[in-house]
Amino acid sequence: MTGRFLNYLIGLSRSRKRAVLMLVDAALLAVSFFLAMALRLDGFTPALSPPSWLAFALVLPCTLLLFRLMGLYRAVVRHVAGRTVQVLAFGLAVSALLLLLSAKSFGLFLPRSVPAIYWLLAMGLLGGARFGLRALYRHRLARLKARVIIFGAGSAGRQLFATLEHGGDYAPVAFVDDATELQGRDIGGLRVFSPARLPSLVAEHGVECVLLAIPSATRRQRRNILERLEPLGLRVQTVPGLSDIVSGRAELSEIREVAIEDLLGRDLVPPRQDLLDANIRGKSVMVTGAGGSIGSELCRQILSQRPSRLVLLELSEFSLYSIDEELRDLAKAESPETVIVPLLGSVRDRSRLEGALRHFAVDTIFHAAAYKHVPLVERNPVEGLRNNVFGTLALAEAAQTAGVKAFVLVSTDKAVRPTNIMGASKRIAELICQAQSGLPGETVFAIVRFGNVVGSSGSVIPLFRKQIEAGGPITVTHPDITRYFMAIPEAAQLVIQAGAMARGGDVFILDMGEPVRIVDLASRMVRLSGLRPVVSEAGGASRTRVKGDIEIRFTELRPGEKLFEELLVGDGAHPTAHPRIMTATEMAMDWPALEGLLGRLSAVCERHDLPAIRHLLHEIPIGYEPSGAIVNPCCEAPESTPLTGAPAQSSATA
Known part of the structure; x- marks a missing residue:
């Protein structure tokens, strides 16, 4: 009976659990007050004195409100700890004091020792109830493991089953596999079923989770499987992919969350080794922004192509230290002859x-260093322009002077008809590379433009995971906002190959696949965590009558943010030798004309003249159409308009 009741409580949504806990607390507080009165007055009948209960009735809602404000009902009972006791002790002390003050203020009968006795009894009852529930839950866990279905009855599924049988937190109850020749067989005492039987198996065995044991499946196959599992409302986890297992980075018995790449379901195209080698093998290579999301992955992939030297340029000391340590460990196995130079x-x-380019005889530069987070750059426009525009200019001119052979600029889809400072700065950086390619010199410039990468700094994916773990809400800026997504390893691999195809001033565009609605992505992540999403109305009003575990709340578009991103300024893209890389003919400027505009831009940035910056960005032919007023970082308010609030956490990566 106790186990059934505990199962019922655990199955409630978070909001209902909080409501139940508040009702239980109200009842226990009433019992504490009644017993305190009875102990003080030596009997139960005097304890029912109406004036005394009027004082308690005044204090009870204040006590529950105080508990709520102090976060007592945000704490999960199964994880109750010392912090909960501290909150209870303080909250009940305030409640006891309010009890005494209300009785005195309204002239109600209340013995002076009752509040102290009430505090002691309430601590015992409310604290004891929480620790008792925690003990019951832990006892239940000790008795029963989570029941799971293993999806995949091949060798990986059988090895996983053997591992779980000898320990762990999971108890397999069945196999599921698409292979008809395996269906109906028994493996280690478990029957193999068709995926069509999943709903009945879940209901029959009380399954809580599905473990994917198909490491050799393509991303498209994994996506199809995940789409079939979503409606079941189960947590879905997976074993590592085949490449991770073969390389030794992971073991088959490791169980992980489903990777976002599986949700996007795009298979990798095998790289062309000749393109990977062209600017790297046996050469001295520099990566700027080497500690960033794209920069660090470029470094890993460049290292695997065995350059003679890899120069890491990074502004952040910690990021440089981290990537340097990682690459030195990686080099021992993949490229021991490569000299790694952290700058x-x-x-x-x-x-x-x-000086660095000359001293280390750099042949190839991958320029990934940039300020990329849209709201931050929007609120710090001068620094964004200085770093993204004049940093690119300084590096491009230094490359020309030092005789660097290849210069690859990592650009962004936000450079296309930009509505924000970050996008405008990256489009000007593109113009710089195009103009420099028309000057005399050995350096071949290339621009590689693509959209959001999964898991980058500022990316929506880690943010959503963190919000799901915290119990919500998930914040999305707009119901219709969409973004292109690409895995970081794929993006870095394509950047390297695109750079090798450059002839001078080329603009390469990576095939990002289909755009993804951010609210759909958030809903899928919630469902595959075994929870139910509930979408708020636009504007933030929650549809409270709809049942759900994690709220998806719409906020508002951030300064400079678009609903839809584009990859092309012109009319069309043309195919190249690689199926995922296209090239485009974009508007360019000759160097003398651009140089004059850059000189003026440098001058207004030096003066921090924000209106002049806005005017000049309109004058430069980049299609800049800002969505709001330019932001003054000194007073954190837009020119001529009040700042309505801090930037909401949103669905767009930087």
Whole structure:
């Protein structure tokens, strides 16, 4: 009976659990007050004195409100700890004091010792109830493991079953597999069923989770399986992919959350080794922004192509230290002959750049250093322009002077008809590379433009995971907002190959696949965590009558944010030798004309003249159409308009 009741409580939504807990607390507080009166007055009948209960009735709602404000009902009972006791002790002390003050203020009968006795009894009852529930839950866990179905009855599924049989938190109850020749067989005492039997198996065995044991499946196959599992409302986890197992980065018995790449369901195209080698193998390569999301992955993939030297340029000391340590460990196995050189510095330091390029005889530069987070750059426009525009200019000129052979600019879809400072700065950086390619010199410039990468700094994916783990809400800026997504390893691999195809001033565009509605992505992540999403109305009003575990709440578009991102400025893209890389003919400027505009831009940035910056960005032919007023970082308010609030956490990556 106790186990059934505990199962019922655990199955409630978070909002209902909070409501039940508040009702239980109200009842226990009433019992505490009654017993306190009875103990003080030596009897139960005097304890029912109406004036005394009037004082308690005044204090009870205040006590529950105080508990709520102190976060007592946000704490999960199964994880109750010392912090909960501290909150209870303080909250009940305030409640006891309010009890005494209300009785005195309204002239109600209440013995002075009752509040102290009430505090002691309430601590015992409310604290004891919570620790008792925690003990029951832990006892239940000790008795019963989570019941799971293993999807995949091949060798990986059988090895996983053997591992779980000898320990762990899971109890397999069945196999499921698409292979008809395996269906109906028994493996280790478990029957193999068709996926069509999943709903009945879940209901029959009380299954809580499905474990995917199909490491060799393609992403498209995994996506199809996940789409079939979504309606079941189960948590879905997976074993590592085949590449991770073969390389030794993971073991088959490791169980992980489903990777976002599986949700997007796009298979990798095998790389062309000749393109990977062209600018890297046996050469001296520099990566700027080497500690960032794209920069660090570029470094890993470049290292695997065995350059003679890999120069890491990074402004952040910690990021440089982290990637340097990681690459040195990786080099021992993949490229022991490569010399790794960590350089702490800024791409705006022209003399340091030129000295480093000459000293290390750099052949190829991958320029990934940039300020990329849209709201932050929007609120710090001068620094964004200095770093993204004049950092690119300093590096491009230093590359020309030092005789660098290849220069690859990592750009963004936000550079296309930009509505924000970050996008405008990256489009100007593209113009710089195009203009520099028309000057005399050995350097071949290339621009590679693509959209959001999964898991980058500022990316929506880690944010959503964190919000799901915290119990919600998930914040999305707009119901219709969409974004292109690409895995970081795929993006870095394509950047390297695109750079090798450059002839000078080329603009390459990566095939990002189909755009994804962010609210759909959030809903899928919730469902595959075994929870139910509930979508709020636009504007933030929650549809409280709809049942759900995790709320998806719409906020508002951030300064400079678009609903839809584009990859092309012009009319069309043309195919290249690689199926995922296209090239486009974009508007360019000759160097003398651009140089004059850059000089003026530098001057207004030096003066922090924000209206002049806005005017000049309109004058430069980049299609800049801002969605709001430019932001003054000194007072955190837009020019001529009040700042309505801090930037909401949103669905767009930087």
